[in-house]
Amino acid sequence: MSEIPKIPEKGKAYLGDEKLVERYLSYRVGRLVNPPPWWPTFVPPQFSEEELLEIERFCQKIVDNIAKSGERLTPLERWRATRNFEELDRPFLASATFNNITAKALDCFSGSLKPGIDLYWYPKLCLKGHLAWAAAFAPDDVAPYNFSYGLDAEFGGRSKSKLVPYAAPAWVTPPIDVAHLEEDLARIHTPDVYRDGFFPPHLWLVRKMKEFMTKYGAYDVMPIHASFCAMPEAGGILAGMKEGIKLNKTNPDLYERLAKVVLPYTISLGRAIWDILDPNHDLGWCCDFPSFGILNEATKRALKYAAIVVKALPEFLTVNGFDQSAVLEYMCQNGMVSLGSIEYETPLETVKKIYTKYGKLYGMCSNEQQSAMATAPVEKNIELTKANIDTGAGPGYYFVAGTVDVWSKYENVKAVLETAKEYGKKKYEELKSKPGALGSKK
Amino acid sequence: MSKKENFKQLVDAVVNGNEETAKASAQKLMDSGVDPMEAIMKGVCEGLNIVGQKYEAKEYFYPDLVCGADAAMVAMNIIKPHIKKGTAEFKGTFVIGTVEGDLHDIGKGLVATMVEANGFKVIDLGVDIPATKFAEAAKQHKANIVGASATLAGGVKMEQKKIQEELVAAGIRDRIGYIIGGVVSDAQWARTIGADAYGKDCVEAVKISLELMQKLREA
Numbered sequence: 001m002s003e004i005p006k007i008p009e010k011g012k013a014y015l016g017d018e019k020l021v022e023r024y025l026s027y028r029v030g031r032l033v034n035p036p037p038w039w040p041t042f043v044p045p046q047f048s049e050e051e052l053l054e055i056e057r058f059c060q061k062i063v064d065n066i067a068k069s070g071e072r073l074t075p076l077e078r079w080r081a082t083r084n085f086e087e088l089d090r091p092f093l094a095s096a097t098f099n100n101i102t103a104k105a106l107d108c109f110s111g112s113l114k115p116g117i118d119l120y121w122y123p124k125l126c127l128k129g130h131l132a133w134a135a136a137f138a139p140d141d142v143a144p145y146n147f148s149y150g151l152d153a154e155f156g157g158r159s160k161s162k163l164v165p166y167a168a169p170a171w172v173t174p175p176i177d178v179a180h181l182e183e184d185l186a187r188i189h190t191p192d193v194y195r196d197g198f199f200p201p202h203l204w205l206v207r208k209m210k211e212f213m214t215k216y217g218a219y220d221v222m223p224i225h226a227s228f229c230a231m232p233e234a235g236g237i238l239a240g241m242k243e244g245i246k247l248n249k250t251n252p253d254l255y256e257r258l259a260k261v262v263l264p265y266t267i268s269l270g271r272a273i274w275d276i277l278d279p280n281h282d283l284g285w286c287c288d289f290p291s292f293g294i295l296n297e298a299t300k301r302a303l304k305y306a307a308i309v310v311k312a313l314p315e316f317l318t319v320n321g322f323d324q325s326a327v328l329e330y331m332c333q334n335g336m337v338s339l340g341s342i343e344y345e346t347p348l349e350t351v352k353k354i355y356t357k358y359g360k361l362y363g364m365c366s367n368e369q370q371s372a373m374a375t376a377p378v379e380k381n382i383e384l385t386k387a388n389i390d391t392g393a394g395p396g397y398y399f400v401a402g403t404v405d406v407w408s409k410y411e412n413v414k415a416v417l418e419t420a421k422e423y424g425k426k427k428y429e430e431l432k433s434k435p436g437a438l439g440s441k442k
Numbered sequence: 443m444s445k446k447e448n449f450k451q452l453v454d455a456v457v458n459g460n461e462e463t464a465k466a467s468a469q470k471l472m473d474s475g476v477d478p479m480e481a482i483m484k485g486v487c488e489g490l491n492i493v494g495q496k497y498e499a500k501e502y503f504y505p506d507l508v509c510g511a512d513a514a515m516v517a518m519n520i521i522k523p524h525i526k527k528g529t530a531e532f533k534g535t536f537v538i539g540t541v542e543g544d545l546h547d548i549g550k551g552l553v554a555t556m557v558e559a560n561g562f563k564v565i566d567l568g569v570d571i572p573a574t575k576f577a578e579a580a581k582q583h584k585a586n587i588v589g590a591s592a593t594l595a596g597g598v599k600m601e602q603k604k605i606q607e608e609l610v611a612a613g614i615r616d617r618i619g620y621i622i623g624g625v626v627s628d629a630q631w632a633r634t635i636g637a638d639a640y641g642k643d644c645v646e647a648v649k650i651s652l653e654l655m656q657k658l659r660e661a
Contacts (some may be wrong), residue, residue: 162545166598170545242508242548249459249505293503321625326500344625371631374600405626407600 029197030152030159030175036121042200045124058131059216065138066221071425074221075140076281082361083339085395085439087432090424093417094225094283094363095133095143096342096402100167102129105136109410114165120147121163123201127208134222137417139401141283142213143225144205147198149287150229150265151175151237154197157188166406169198174240181254188238190261193269207276225283226276228269231318232305233288235262248298259305270313279314285342287319292327299327306336315339317361325350332358342400348391355396363400364388369416373408378415385419389427395439399424445474449484452517456489457496459509461516468517478524479531486514486521486559494556494645507644508548511555518559531561534586534655537579539567540624541601546593549623552644553589560648562587573604577612585618586658587651589641592624599626603635610636619654623647 029040047055066074072089073081082092100115106129107113119126126144134142148154148169153161157175164170176184193199206226213219235258237244247255266286273284288306292299306318316338323345324331331337332354340361343351348364355362369384389399399420404413431437443451448470455464471481493510496502502510536557540550547569558564565583567575580588588609592599602622609615622632623641632640638654641647 164543166543170543172545241546242551245505245508245548246459246512249509294500298505322504367625367628368630370626371599371628371634375631375634405599 029154029191030156030161030173032153032161032163032169032197033172034117034163036163040197041195042123042204044204045122047124051124051128054128055131055212056216058128058135059213059218061135062131062138062213062218062222063216065135069138076221076223078140079223079283080280081439082396082398085359087438087440088428090421090428091389091393092398093140093420093424094342094398094400094402095137095139095141096225096285096363096365096400097130097133097143097145097404098168098402099126099129099145099147101404101406101408102126102133104404104406104408104410104413105129105132115406116165116167117163120168120198120201123147123205126201127205127212130205130209131212137401137413138421139417141223141225142209143283144202144209144227146227146229147202147205148229150191150199150269151234151262154191154199154265155188155238155261156191157184157238171241174238174243176239176258178239178243178251178254185257185261188261190265190268193265193272199269199272203272203276206273210276219281223282224277225285226273227285227287228266228273228316230262230266230287231309232259232263232266233292233302235259235305238262248302252298252301256301259302263305263308266309267312270309270316274314279316284314284316285319286316288321288341292324293322295326295330300330303327303331303334303336306331307334310335310338313338317342317363319365320344320346323347328354329358332360340396342402348388352392352394352397356394359396361396361398362392363398364392365400365402367403369403370405373403373412373416374405376412378411381412381415382419382423385416386423389420389424393424393427393431394437443470445471445476448474448476449481449488452481452485453489453492456486456510456513456517457492459506459513461513464513464517465520468520472520472524478521481521482518482559486517490514490556490559494648497643497645504548507552511552511644514559515555518555532563533561533652534563534658535565535583536562536587536589536651537565537567537576537583537585538589538591539571539576539579540569540591540593541598541605542570542572543601544592544598544624545569546591546624549593549625549644550589550591553591553623553641553647556644556648557589557651560652562651573601573608576605577608577614580609580618581612581614587619587621587654589621589623589647589651592622592626599624599631602627602631602637606636617658619651619658621647621650621654 078092103113103115130142152159152171155175159175160173161169175188236247236255238258318341320341321344342363351362372381452467538554554564554566590602590605620637621639622637629640639650641650
């Protein structure tokens with residue numbers, strides 16, 4: 001597996017030789033350091049009897065948690081009410097966890113598993129991790145995240161990535177070297193999401209999750225929150241992270257050429273997710289490129305690709321990594337926001353104000369809480385959770401517990417999720433008396 | 443072109459992120475015998491200051507910062523060989539790198555360029571650097587400040603804590619400043635792990651570095 005054959009000029013050399021064509025295609029993805037045993041062609045794993053029992057138990061626990069909660073709405077009903085801007089009992093509690101973080105549920109927060117390498121090598125662990133997480137912490141969804149950000153190995157070319165112990169694969173060499181632009185552009189390809197690199201295990205994970213949850217009744221009461229990364233505005237980073245950030249300013253033509261390579265990939269992965277899941281039942285989310293802090297021609301040039309994706313797919317959430325206060329209203333006015341977003345740095349008050357005006361959903365995943373989860377006392381985490389709910393509460397708001405990271409302490413994760421529910425209920429009870437504060441009554 | 447015009451051209455090249463013009467105007471300044479330190483302060487630094495001001499005023503965003511820093515770096519590479527030993531106003535030695543398990547280079551590179559343009563000798567260790575290497579390099583180069591960037595979500599910021607521990611273990615922590623950066627960290631994290639400060643961007647990192655040097659001199 002470690003010997004990567006030299007990729008030939010596209011279409012030459014191997015015509016007429018099926019075996020070699022197959023071999024060539026199987027290596028179209030880039031090189032990967034620390035590859036899974038199955039790389040680059042994913043073979044769906046089989047389950048042992050014990051594993052099937054484990055999965056059944058996790059699903060039963062998810063169902064039991066909901067039944068015993070005494071809450072007026074199931075997570076699924078709560079999600080549907082959120083989407084319809086109807087009055088809720090409390091905010092919808094989105095996990096929005098990374099795959100690797102769910103390893104914490106499997107190893108009892110002991111830090112035994114190497115979440116990046118172990119879960120990405122063995123997607124069954126990832127499936128069990130998500131279900132165990134949902135069983136242990138009782139959020140309102142299960143959230144299988146992409147195995148790869150999708151803009152490196154899967155596009156082939158010069159790409160080299162490295163699977164690191166604690167995260168998704170990281171770039172070493174990008175697919176395109178701008179110094180060999182035309183040659184490299186001819187060499188890369190828009191990945192086939194059913195075949196290339198880390199996409200097949202991601203789709204397998206989502207499909208099996210739905211299958212098992214349906215079998216054991218969990219899907220009747222809980223939505224799946226699956227991701228498809230990344231938006232075509234991120235296409236520039238096929239030339240490397242730094243070049244990618246510069247390209248929209250220094251070489252708009254190339255930037256657009258790369259966005260056009262990424263566009264069909266984003267749409268095909270989004271469609272593949274929505275072929276498995278149901279937009280009226282589940283959540284989809286997609287990462288946006290962060291360099292939109294100001295509204296200028298470059299931003300407008302980039303965001304027109306977001307509008308194409310928004311039109312092409314059923315509604316989904318976007319993850320915005322940086323403060324996009326200056327751009328959000330423009331995005332809303334020009335069809336560049338689908339269902340809504342999960343924000344990292346845009347102040348929640350700003351997002352709430354703009355999104356309420358345009359009928360979008362909003363949630364906040366703050367870096368401050370990410371540190372607090374790892375190091376601060378429980379009280380601090382409770383305080384931050386309450387502040388998030390106090391600021392955000394209203395029609396279209398949902399709470400995002402995605403600030404959990406690999407180093408989060410058990411007691412803090414527990415406290416944040418429990419506070420989001422308990423304080424959320426209390427807050428929403430208070431707001432009930434204010435007409436329209438929580439949406440329309442149903 | 444007059445000396446003044448050459449300076450303006452260099453400043454504008456950095457502000458606009460134009461590497462070719464930055465290189466040409468830096469070369470012109472050196473060819474005309476301008477003091478290299480003057481070229482850095484009135485050309486490169488002035489340009490970077492304007493980039494920083496525009497960023498803080500939300501006229502510029504990350505692409506502009508990266509382009510400005512790259513243009514500054516190109517100009518610095520032309521100017522640096524002309525600096526005679528002992529003539530530059532030396533602010534201190536700054537060891538910088540991206541923590542182990544993280545391959546993000548941009549933020550770290552921006553800070554390296556900015557602090558170098560502001561008079562620091564920069565030892566850039568690169569990306570994916572184990573905590574022990576930070577401490578070894580700090581000791582070897584007699585660093586005044588160590589900077590560690592962590593951007594990858596999921597857990598690499600714990601490496602910033604390890605670096606603090608390695609600096610303590612190496613017995614050098616009390617005489618150097620330690621700054622952390624990167625989107626997964628924040629000021630609270632800096633306080634928690636015992637770092638001196640968190641720099642939210644390259645502009646702030648320069649301010650903090652200069653303040654830290656002042657404190658270290660006064661201590």
